[in-house]
Amino acid sequence: xxxxxxxxxxxxxxxAFTGGVFAGPIAAHADTPTHTxxxxxxxxxxxxxxxxxxxTITLNGEQTANVKAIIAATxxxxxxxxxxxxxxATSLQESKLENLGHLGDTNDHDSLGLFQQRxxxxxxxxxxxxxxxxxxxxxxxxxxQVDGWQDMPLTEAAxxxxxxxYPDAYAQWENQATDLxxxxxxx
Numbered sequence: 001x002x003x004x005x006x007x008x009x010x011x012x013x014x015x016a017f018t019g020g021v022f023a024g025p026i027a028a029h030a031d032t033p034t035h036t037x038x039x040x041x042x043x044x045x046x047x048x049x050x051x052x053x054x055x056t057i058t059l060n061g062e063q064t065a066n067v068k069a070i071i072a073a074t075x076x077x078x079x080x081x082x083x084x085x086x087x088x089a090t091s092l093q094e095s096k097l098e099n100l101g102h103l104g105d106t107n108d109h110d111s112l113g114l115f116q117q118r119x120x121x122x123x124x125x126x127x128x129x130x131x132x133x134x135x136x137x138x139x140x141x142x143x144x145q146v147d148g149w150q151d152m153p154l155t156e157a158a159x160x161x162x163x164x165x166y167p168d169a170y171a172q173w174e175n176q177a178t179d180l181x182x183x184x185x186x187x
């Protein structure tokens with residue numbers, strides 16, 4: 001995503017809401033440019049591509065179970081480790097890997113679950129979105145529609161699916177997501 005587009009996304013209040021309501025979670029991928037960078041091994045590539053200052057949190061049992069659920073759903077979808085890294089980093093940013101229900105006045109519209117997906121934007125019912133497998137598969141369905149997602153920076157791939165008001169925020173979780181995938185992929 002080029003700098004002008006990023007600034008436009010940040011400068012237009014409510015873009016994510018409006019786009020999601022009218023176009024649904026998949027339409028955001030229609031104009032995504034194709035990237036032609038060389039392919040790299042999945043988990044190792046994430047560390048080499050990590051952008052900016054990295055964040056990390058200590059996970060509790062529920063969060064670790066959600067990591068494992070994201071990895072299982074990624075495998076079920078037949079996708080590589082890189083898809084799990086992108087998914088986990090996205091969930092770290094959106095919910096700190098907590099399967100969030102409705103948060104009342106502090107909730108971002110009707111965002112729910114690990115990925116803060118919205119029923120009103122076509123991601124599924126509240127029950128579906130708060131199911132870790134379903135929400136991960138929904139995220140991965142969107143990711144698969146992003147041309148070149150395997151080779152683009154994690155934050156760009158995640159942003160293309162999520163259409164966040166903070167498009168660069170996903171990058172800070174890349175190292176921790178990579179470490180989690182490396183630790184749990186074969187367990």
